[in-house]
Amino acid sequence: MKEGFRYIKEIFTGCYRLLQGMYITLLNMLRPKVTQQYPENRGKKVYPERFRGLLTMPHNEQNQHKCTACGICMMNCPNGTIEIINKTIETKIDTVTPEGETRTVTKTKKVLDRYIYDLGSCTFCALCTSSCPQNAIEWSNAFEHSVFTRNRLYKQLNMEGSELIIKNKE
Amino acid sequence: MMWIDNILRTYLGDTWALIAEFVLIAIALLTVYAVLALILIYAERKICGFFQCRIGPNRVGKWGILQSVADMVKILLKELIHINRADHFLFRLASFVIIAASICTFAALPFADGAHIIDFNIGIFYLLAVSSLGVVGILMAGWSSNSKYTMIGAMRSGAQLISYEISAGLSLLTIVILSGTMQISEIVAQQSEMWFIFKGHIPACLAFLTYLIAGHAETNRGPFDLPEAESELTAGYHTEYSGIQFGFFYLAEYLNMFIIAGIASTMFLGGWMPFHIPGWDSFNGIMDYIPSAVWFFGKTFFCVFLALWVRWSFPRLRIDQLLNLEWKILMPICLINLILMTLIVVL
Numbered sequence: 398m399k400e401g402f403r404y405i406k407e408i409f410t411g412c413y414r415l416l417q418g419m420y421i422t423l424l425n426m427l428r429p430k431v432t433q434q435y436p437e438n439r440g441k442k443v444y445p446e447r448f449r450g451l452l453t454m455p456h457n458e459q460n461q462h463k464c465t466a467c468g469i470c471m472m473n474c475p476n477g478t479i480e481i482i483n484k485t486i487e488t489k490i491d492t493v494t495p496e497g498e499t500r501t502v503t504k505t506k507k508v509l510d511r512y513i514y515d516l517g518s519c520t521f522c523a524l525c526t527s528s529c530p531q532n533a534i535e536w537s538n539a540f541e542h543s544v545f546t547r548n549r550l551y552k553q554l555n556m557e558g559s560e561l562i563i564k565n566k567e
Numbered sequence: 568m569m570w571i572d573n574i575l576r577t578y579l580g581d582t583w584a585l586i587a588e589f590v591l592i593a594i595a596l597l598t599v600y601a602v603l604a605l606i607l608i609y610a611e612r613k614i615c616g617f618f619q620c621r622i623g624p625n626r627v628g629k630w631g632i633l634q635s636v637a638d639m640v641k642i643l644l645k646e647l648i649h650i651n652r653a654d655h656f657l658f659r660l661a662s663f664v665i666i667a668a669s670i671c672t673f674a675a676l677p678f679a680d681g682a683h684i685i686d687f688n689i690g691i692f693y694l695l696a697v698s699s700l701g702v703v704g705i706l707m708a709g710w711s712s713n714s715k716y717t718m719i720g721a722m723r724s725g726a727q728l729i730s731y732e733i734s735a736g737l738s739l740l741t742i743v744i745l746s747g748t749m750q751i752s753e754i755v756a757q758q759s760e761m762w763f764i765f766k767g768h769i770p771a772c773l774a775f776l777t778y779l780i781a782g783h784a785e786t787n788r789g790p791f792d793l794p795e796a797e798s799e800l801t802a803g804y805h806t807e808y809s810g811i812q813f814g815f816f817y818l819a820e821y822l823n824m825f826i827i828a829g830i831a832s833t834m835f836l837g838g839w840m841p842f843h844i845p846g847w848d849s850f851n852g853i854m855d856y857i858p859s860a861v862w863f864f865g866k867t868f869f870c871v872f873l874a875l876w877v878r879w880s881f882p883r884l885r886i887d888q889l890l891n892l893e894w895k896i897l898m899p900i901c902l903i904n905l906i907l908m909t910l911i912v913v914l
Binding site: 418419430432434 | 620621
């Protein structure tokens, strides 16, 4: 008798559990779809802020960047992805001596010539951006990197003719 | 349809007109069969996608409508692979046996008012007999392929199909008791007042459920798909088939799902009969405006959806659990249900 009662009870609880499962799958069916349709969603999909797509060096309107060519990023990079090529420039500055006469002083200064970034060997570890003291480089969301030749993966991050932002001391 | 008959009779003799009509009906049936298979494959893939929060096929044609057509073209172009040391006669025959059994069952469905091809006084017996012919084809395919996977798959399938045939038959017999006839057209006609699932009280509902479960198991799908459990048996009994021969198995599988749903909707949900409530004459009149084919296919696709829903909800059963479910639970329920229905009809 007890066995029979248990048998019937099991059938009913089993049916109840099955219905619970079906209810959950039905809810799943009615949920919005998670598929991203890639070429169609270009420009519509919002990527997360911390998504690391491509290393960039932001420039302002006067074609100026913040990189002082200190080379910390190059040293921190585990793959040798970054190569910084410096150049030395001479600036003539007019200074006023304590005696009151004006003298022209020639100063030599190391500035950035070319910031070479090899996309092909980058592992997107972000050690460069986190170690940069000037916050001169940052990640962008661009991720469509495929090119036909290896050479195209070497990118120069600073623009042609760009220079360092001159900070006002005042 | 009478005008086709008249034209044929004027140009051909009576005998030849009859033969021509047979051929025409067969062609129409095969066309409907193939088109339905394409629709079902598309629906399956789409609904399966929805259950997994995906979109499903959406590249070929608008919303991927032509996807299954593209698949069909692909399967027609594929090579038929020659299997070493297989029993070639049985190997080739098996796919035809399966598809023939499936088409024979398909022909007995009442598609619409008047569109009913095979209809005679023991229609239900015919349905049960022909639909279980497929197991012969499955065993044949498994045996002749000369492979352990197909062999195990076919044996499992045989055990499963023969066991679940009992529950399916018993639950159909419940309705036969209620209606007092085995002729399918008569069964549909009797539901003009009210569908049997409402008319038959609890036993009819129970029979509907058990029939859906047993029918689901018979089509080798959903949680009962262990004849073709991919992870263990690659594809079960049709592992060695390729090209259009595999296509036949594929087609028969999907159409069997449709046939089970069609029988369920004919026996329990009134077939092509519109939804009628006794006494509400104006409501019934409005319902009659919807064409009968729409009713039949609507109900059938509802049952197909139920099958897909179950398929994407539950994990696969083990073979002993499967047989336990049939012999210890479903069959006793069906037998008790049969007695209950008899009592209701007699009293």
